Amino acid sequence: MPRTTQPRMHKIIFVTLFSLLSAILSGCSGPDSFAVKGHVKGDATINLRALYYVDGALQSSIFPADRGSFAFKGRAPEGAVVEILDNDYRLLGRFYAVNGDEIDVTIDPKSPASAKVNKGSDIAVRWAQWLNANAKTIDSRNSKIINALAAKYVKSHPQDIVSTLIITTVYDASVDPEGASRLLSSIAPEARPTALTEAMATLLMYADTSAAKRRVSPLTLMAQGDTVTTFSPRKHRLSLLVFSDENSGRADSIVPALRRLRKAHTDKALGIMDVSLDADTLAWLRSTRNDTATWDAAWGTGGIASAALKPLAIPRIPYFIVTDSVGSQIYRGASISQALKKIDK
Template identity: 25%
Template sequence: MIFTMRKTIYLLFAVIAAAVCTACGNSAFSIEGKLTDAGTQNLRIVYQAGDSIVSQWVPAVNGEFKVDGKASDLSVVYLYSAQMQLIAHLAVEGSDHIKIEGSIADRYNLKVTGSDINEQWNDFIRAHAADFKAMRNDRTDKAIADYIDKNPKNVVSTLLLTCDYSDISSPNAQALLKKIDKTAKPEQLLSLYSQFLNSGDLTSKKVASLKLRNDQDSLVIVRTYDHPATILFFWRNEDSDRQTTVNSLKTLCRGSRLQMVDICLDSDTLDWRRTIDGDSVKWGHYKAIGGVVDKTIVDLNVKGSPYFIVADSTGTQIYRGTQFDKLRDVLNKKKIK
């Protein structure tokens, strides 16, 4: 379900790329699902088990599937479609028998049962489904903060913060983490997110140049020092209000010397080409089919989509975040046009 949590999705694959993936642990769990619009396809699950990351394909027939795994400690399982679209995240530990029902198209309203932790987590997501779907991060972040204030000893607080908060490297997230009782934030849940939780100020890292894959499938160098500012816009076709954002960027860049760079995080390049053809813009279009851990952008620590990074002519990052209005305000305040 939560999809500000895209950051966690891709972080798992970053770990996979760096380690040999083997299943470990002695405690079995199972997940059964019925997704009305899944049809027949290979789904994929990814989760941490001990010191390893387990990644395996799961056949779904007429939308139904079952998968068995092993995890001696509480872990988070991420479920993806064959196209690597996130469907759900689930909390599992040994002896759990989890059930998930609903529609991929309405993933924020999926029904998850089988353990108190999952049911409480799922209840929160469903209660705020409209805000998550619309990516109203200010509302969902506040709801998570309120939940943590009321439930500091509940492990669901840690799951919400690490999986569903819009930016877990932010000072606000750091403050919320400190509010959670240490009995409710087991080390195995925090370990995957340690690079975000301890990342400090990412804006201190300069973006002088990037090697990106363009619409001709060629790697090209994009430099920031040729323009007063460069806007990196990371997106997916599924992003709500994407066209509104593109139109706002068009207006912002019209008649300016700003360099606009849009980077698609989808693996489906056919949809990408159709989308950029429909945008009717002259700026550069690039793709990172590996998502935020694609080797061309992995060092940027992109937090999901939509996401913006703005660098000035020295490569200094002057804005990182999800809100176009704040991006525009930063440029106006610095009188960059």
């Protein structure tokens, strides 16, 4: 009897020690790395993705969350904003990390701004506390109110790196680029590290140059009634792709403009694909309920990071792309009026 149980006991001990050692190693930082342990509320077992920039290059790490708990290591010698996303590229939370940090976070999938940093550097903790305190406002996606809130902090804390974190991640520069530039310039140079400001510039540059050279291929997206729809520029002389949500002026300015376009142009002359980037289908249906739209409409699951939209590199919303019949992009930008000028030219 002892001969049969002893090897099994050794195997159990070995596996346990190996698992323990792996957990210890994954949770320890060093001078050349940062270590993160965390928990996603809801205790789901899913794959997660961490995205952040180092030396102007996007770093991506995929790791599992076992009943909500996860751990991973990364490298950010000059500091970085680390974003945690789910399988559909939905943002779950973000925090600040730099080599040497040991970080413990609790993530609420329903509110990215509510991610709590239970352990981390002073910068990481203070930035998380500001996000947590203003989570409801940030989650509302009301750019005007959010920008005012961000500006208030920056003006009161020009020597604080948290001000840079707020401007580069929360402030909506698409509605007030001059204001964003002015606020960023008001922050002391030592609190405005290139590693953080270049990350935003790199993303926008990629979106506005590399993606602009690509032809728009047929898009297959979710439509109402749990169906899918495919939009192809080749079916129209010109096409207008619209990307918005219920908080980006959709009802006030975008839908009226689309109605005018449809009255002025046949479907063959101008194809219109109105893509909602609302957080969920309920928000999408709520925002489109009274549209009585006579154009193609769809929902981009996962927002601007949706796999279907990834080749277009949509940097912000609202956003508009005008193409010719072969998919070449004639215009891409945040102005509906500029898009209309290209169409009516």
